[in-house]
Amino acid sequence: MMEDRDLADALGPIIRDAEDRRFEPGFSHRVMEKIRAETEAPIIELSSALGRQFLRLVPIAAAVLVALSAYSLLGLGTSSGQSLLEAALGLEPLTVETAYALDQSFSPGGND
Amino acid sequence: MMNDRIPDADLLERARGGDHAAFRTLVERYENVVAATVIGMLGPGAEAEDVGQETFIRFYAALTRFREEASLKTYLTRIAINLSLNALKRRKRFLSLHVESDLMDTIERDPGAGQEDRAESREVRETVRSAIDRLAPKQKAVVTLRLIDGYSTRETAEILGVPEGTVLSRLSRALKKLQPHLQPLMEA
Secondary structure (H helix, E strand, C coil), X not given: CCCHHHHXXXXXXXXXXXXXXXXXXXXXXXXXXXXXXXXXXXXXXXXXXHHHHHHHHHHHHHXXXXXXXXXXXXXXXXXXXXXXXXXXXXXXXXXXXXXXXXXXXXXXXXXX | CCCCCCCHHHHHHHHHCCCHHHHHHHHHHXXXXXXXXXXXXXXXXXXXXXXXXXXXHHHHHCCCCCCCCCCHHHHHHHHHHHHHHHHHHHHHHHHHHHCCHHHHHHHHCCCCCXXXXXXXXXXXXXXXXXXXXXXXXHHXXXXXXXXXXXXXXXXXXXXXXXXXXXXXXXXXXXXXXXXXXXXXXXXX
């Protein structure tokens, strides 16, 4: 029976020389292409994830907007000379008195 | 192409700063080291190419963590051998799930078609590949590192994270398993 060292010496070259252990030409190019793809991927993923989140929020935001507009329209009405948009946005009717009241609230001691 | 005489440490520093050309030079410098390991473990073919690429991608991801205490060659070999062992596990799982046992040997011994060698050298290659593929993955790793890559027992132990005695006993068992299959080539 051969000793391990002799066996390794005998089999080593046979195993070592049996096959060509090299990659196909262009290996480094293929590696760099993959690295570029993988390093750029997170940026693309982030922007598409943000886009998906935005699309998910759009119907909710639209529903809230409609509900608030309806509430404002029902609460204030358009009888006081307001436009539909002003009423929908819940703005107070603008009159000479309210303008003066606003002016006084900004003047020194206006709120006293 | 970047100068081959630029030290690894300089290329590493530049690669860490995002210099792709520097990293590419490192890939070119060490691709044969990685190829010897992964093809030694898996045989030639697409699987070895994938594992080779993955080795460098993992290395790229770990660039900032790599401290030059270990040599780059040893570090890359360690990644390559671990990924090859994982690939062998996946291969075994796939074969046991999808392939009849009598076909397993044929597939495991696929030498990687497409190379027009002389019949004799092809026969030698297939005999050696077939013999290596009969080894357990851990024995295969020791044979690859010691006999193909030429690492010492101590280096092999370091790469595999096992004691030197374990390397020696695995190698001994592997050699005894290989001997009957490679005997005709030893006598030739």
